[in-house]
Amino acid sequence: MDNKPEYTQTENVVDKPRKRGCAGHCAKFWWAYLIAVIVIVVIVVPVILLVAVPKIAQEKLDHAELILDSIKMTDSRAQNFTMSINTEIKSDGKVKARIEPFEGVMYLEDVPEHKPFARVQFPETNSDKSQTVNVTQFTAIDDMAAFTQFNTWLLHNDTFRVTVKGDTKVHVKGIARAYPVTFKKTIDMPGLRLLKGTQVYNTTVDPKANATAGINNFFGTVRIPNYSKVSFELGNVSFHNYLLDKEIGTVYLDNLSLKPGDDNVYPMRATITDLGSVTGLVIEKPYCDKENGVLPFKLRGKTVVNKGENLTYIADALATGNQTVYIDIRGTVKRSMGLDLGCV
Structure with a gap:
């Protein structure tokens, strides 16, 4: 048996002290970091507040x-x-x-x-x-x-x-x-698309009325489409009335207000100064046969008066274009006088 004693050696090795790099640097140059913070606060933050924030706000508003x-x-x-x-x-x-x-x-x-x-x-x-x-x-x-x-x-x-x-x-x-x-x-x-699609129906005529004296001799119902999103209070509106480019009288719509949609229905009255020429045209071709007695009338704005005041900004706009409406004159004469107008 080997009776030699066992030896255990324990060494306590102490490394050389390390330099305190970052902490020491900061401790040594704290004043430089303070200046940098001050620069950020004094310059960068105001730039953000004065330039970046309003730019972002404007961009959000633009979008x-x-x-x-x-x-x-x-x-x-x-x-x-x-x-x-x-x-x-x-x-x-x-x-x-x-x-x-x-x-x-x-x-x-x-x-x-x-x-x-x-x-x-x-x-x-x-x-x-x-x-x-x-x-x-x-x-x-x-x-x-x-x-x-x-x-x-x-x-x-x-x-x-x-x-x-x-x-x-x-x-x-x-x-x-x-x-x-x-x-x-x-x-x-x-x-408004020039009020295309306006319809005139239920028309009647009074041949005995003196249109030259300003007495209405033509009546009906008008339906006016409003394709826009604008509602108007117009009041009393009058239109020049043309047939084959000849002015034949005036059309009147009273207490007119146009709301969006096609549910603008109003009574119409008119003076036709030469009613004989209108009915006479119906019995001629092509209006008596191909057109079935329907004549094309053109309307152009004349006056717009609301609460006694002339609305020139509406009347002048309505006067810039003609709108064509088709009226069944043969049916008008039949309803009013019981006469059937044929072809000559």
Whole structure:
């Protein structure tokens, strides 16, 4: 047996002390880091607040969508009217902000001068994903030519573009400062299409009435389609009445208001100064056979009077184009006088 004693050796090795790199550097150059923080606070943060935040706010406003639901023009007067605009604003809702009330001008986008035809006082809004904005206001007509041009475009076009623009300020949640932004939206508006599709029916004639003395001798019912989103209070409207490009009298519609849709039905009255030429045309070809006694009449705006005031901005627009309506004169004579008009 080996009786040699066992030896265990334990060494305690102590490494050389390491340098305190980062901590020591910071401790030594703390003043430099302090200056850097001050620079960030004094320069970078203001740049973010003055440049980045308003840029983001403007971009969010630019990407928001303005949807026009309806426009109503009531209490129409010669120099003013009451306007109600119902709209919806949609956004992504990611930036919580509040937009101050502002005045927005409305103008025809495709007319180079961009002259405002109306001014709208928008209330305070926010950046919710969807919100309804309704405005009802007294509206003075500042530029009669621009407003007449708007009504003319509305009358003639299937669609046309209107821009709403105004300067305001936005308050971003968590930041005390208010930032200037521009609200500018261009929307496609449906037009009146020159009131195509207007129907005149249930017509009667009074051959004994003295039309030359201004006594109505022709009557009927008219249905007028309104393809736009604009409602009008027009009042009493008169039209030049033409047959084969010859003016034959005047058509009158009283207490007229046009709302969107095709449910605008009103009584019609007219003076036809040469009733004999109208009935005489019905018995001639092609109107007596191919057209079955239906004649094409053309109407052009003459006057628009509401509450005793001339609405020239509507009358002048209606005077810019002729609208063709077809009237069953053979049926009119049959209903009124019991006569059957054939061909000669």
